[in-house]
Amino acid sequence: MTYCVAISVDAGICFIADSRTNAGVDNVSTYSKMHIFGVDGERQMVVLSAGNLATTQGVISQLKKDIKMGAGRHLLNMPHLTDAADYLGDVSVAQQSKHTGGGANYEASFILGGQIVGQNPNAYLIYPQGNHITTSADTPFLQIGESKYGKPILDRILSLDSTLETAALCGLVSMDSTIRSNLTVGPPIEVLIYERDSFTADRYYRFEESSEYLRALSRSWDVKLKEAFSGLPPIAWSANWDEVGSRQR
């Protein structure tokens, strides 16, 4: 499994990805799911991947090959980010269609985000079918992989005016909740912060399993969450009491 999230706020985009892949619980490996494409000063794009590892590797390899070979369409010559998302969707669908059978699931999902000079930053979630969605003011984030455990905190904290630091911290807390509930999501955690109009991808960070900060964050969130819980109003039992009779259905 995998958990990747992209948070698109006014100040830019924060990308976060775990690095664990597994084919069964007895075959766990570490692979980066964050891939960076760009030309400094002109365009920067980040691709996050989830799903069948053979498919995602095939897609990323094709993206690189198309750039190298100067194919008709590639990530560095698409006029708009939506065109880049269309192109990535086409590559993904083509790659998935190469393999069938064996009871395996060959599907893959991607997040593509970044900025092309003269345009606004943007992020897209590309479904296995090749179509895509983007973020909104109410939902300034996109998730792929094991997305449910970590969604409630994103829902509550994030808005378009969140800083990139808040976005990154919220994404790490979301990742921490997911790691705690699903064994197949795990460190190293990769973080890339793209600042609007910077056209560089140099704010890249990697938190290893041994990261003192990740552990401190996890402990701290545990303590804070328990404090938050203990401060809740006690249940108003009497107001919600039902006569015994009413439960006899």
Added chain:
Amino acid sequence: MTYCVAISVDAGICFIADSRTNAGVDNVSTYSKMHIFGVDGERQMVVLSAGNLATTQGVISQLKKDIKMGAGRHLLNMPHLTDAADYLGDVSVAQQSKHTGGGANYEASFILGGQIVGQNPNAYLIYPQGNHITTSADTPFLQIGESKYGKPILDRILSLDSTLETAALCGLVSMDSTIRSNLTVGPPIEVLIYERDSFTADRYYRFEESSEYLRALSRSWDVKLKEAFSGLPPIAWSANWDEVGSRQR
């Protein structure tokens, strides 16, 4: 969809269920998913249901009919709770096998919990296949339906020595997170608190959509969670900085 949880602690068992069912988002109804069977002073059992509504209604109806008709096996004559769980599994499998085709999913899951005099309280999750699992000291809860959004808070707060009040409050917070993230889970919320060795099911509560307490709890948890988040240690960027070179994969 549905979200039901049973929390089994030393002091007893707390059962919580939402009441929303849907066949598509344009066909949403309210049905109770909590069913109480028992003989005061002798045995009490609570059944929570999730899955295909025709299946769950068929199963509950069969459970009642078997009691009324004095069938060979019914919930009120099983010697142990595990026997009751086996019986419920058999009824569920038989009910599911009656209908096939049409592209529908006829599966259903159940939680059965309670106590028979002379034995300890216990709770079981009964899978669509009829087999079942129970709780443990490390995982003192069982969930059916849309379980992921609400799991992180249960993982962090609950232990065997939690009070029944803490268990109920934690279950309501877990329910609140689920309702916020999944439209097909919603109030009224039913809560039943079974106190060990009480052999009665009279602590039954129902929180309507208009419940002032539910709204206050939701607002309060929102505020407390944001406070908890704002108290986290800022990200130690420098310690996790990777040279630009190392990201060129």
